Amino acid sequence: MSAQVIDGKAFAAGLRDKIGEFATAFEAKAGRKAGLAVVLVGEDPASQVYVRSKGKATVAAGMNSYEHRLNDDASEEELLALVEKLNNDPAVDGILVQLPLPKHLDEQTVISAIDPDKDVDGFHIINAGRLSVGQEGFVPCTPLGCLMLLQDKLGKDLSGLNAVVIGRSNIVGKPMAQLLTDANATVTIAHSRTKDLPAVVKQADIVVAAVGRPEMVKGDWIKPGATVIDVGINRVAGAEEGKTRLVGDVDYAQASEVAGAITPVPGGVGPMTIAVLLRNTMVSAYRRENIALAD
Ligand code: NDP
Numbered sequence: 001m002s003a004q005v006i007d008g009k010a011f012a013a014g015l016r017d018k019i020g021e022f023a024t025a026f027e028a029k030a031g032r033k034a035g036l037a038v039v040l041v042g043e044d045p046a047s048q049v050y051v052r053s054k055g056k057a058t059v060a061a062g063m064n065s066y067e068h069r070l071n072d073d074a075s076e077e078e079l080l081a082l083v084e085k086l087n088n089d090p091a092v093d094g095i096l097v098q099l100p101l102p103k104h105l106d107e108q109t110v111i112s113a114i115d116p117d118k119d120v121d122g123f124h125i126i127n128a129g130r131l132s133v134g135q136e137g138f139v140p141c142t143p144l145g146c147l148m149l150l151q152d153k154l155g156k157d158l159s160g161l162n163a164v165v166i167g168r169s170n171i172v173g174k175p176m177a178q179l180l181t182d183a184n185a186t187v188t189i190a191h192s193r194t195k196d197l198p199a200v201v202k203q204a205d206i207v208v209a210a211v212g213r214p215e216m217v218k219g220d221w222i223k224p225g226a227t228v229i230d231v232g233i234n235r236v237a238g239a240e241e242g243k244t245r246l247v248g249d250v251d252y253a254q255a256s257e258v259a260g261a262i263t264p265v266p267g268g269v270g271p272m273t274i275a276v277l278l279r280n281t282m283v284s285a286y287r288r289e290n291i292a293l294a295d
Contacts, residue, residue, distance in 0.1 A: 219254025
């Protein structure tokens, strides 16, 4: 059996088109464009690529992108002052501080300084709390993107399905487990201390792998017909010398022989993350202007 490939790239493109329509309608109603501010501290090459592609996608969706770059040695005061300025800027609906920050800056302090109602990454503890008690807020982009792909495939209500989330990070694993619970799945969270992980995963109708270990989840761990969402992005040596390639946390070749549906890496969860960031920014803009957001 060969699994159906869940095309996150195509799904994300559709979502971005829809956000573009909402952006046009927003501009007509509010008399301004929605805006996303992205703050980058330092010169980390991967972060620079992410920030550039977020900026491009924001503009392509019909919103304003405001990029703020601070030097590697920027002080905490300098960064907090910038965040405060963006909190008070009416043209800014969403604020994202690109992580990781240089070592001398405390990520929690900086994230806590963002207005929770502009925290489109959903990392502020107020938004984590809102998700936990079922209040309206912002949900981290990657797990929300995973849920969208799952619900597109399996339907909104995941009642009766066993889900195993491998990984318990604050930005992926924990919010993912909460979202699946809210969608009525029966959820197990696995992590590095889980005993007999293959047997745990074997029970799952839904597997979400967010571990950061290349191709760790093997084909014989997967229950036949299960839906597999691979969050992992790992760069490994390629077939040719000196070349690298991206792989997920799931052994795709093996798992796609057993699963019912699976996300590829790249082209699965990755493209969803930016699309959901734009979605969260759009939602923020509508909320801030008190305009009803039809689904
Ligand atoms: P973290 O390193 O924060 O968390 C990894 C989790 O995996 C931890 O909970 C850890 O357990 C668990 N883990 C580690 N080793 C094992 C093991 N051998 N068996 C079982 N569990 C294990 O990573 P993130 O959540 O930030 O990211 C996970 C992956 O997702 C990475 O590959 C990252 O690159 C990718 N990612 C992709 C995104 C996208 O846009 N597609 C966005 C964000 C992340 P413990 O808590 O016990 O240490």
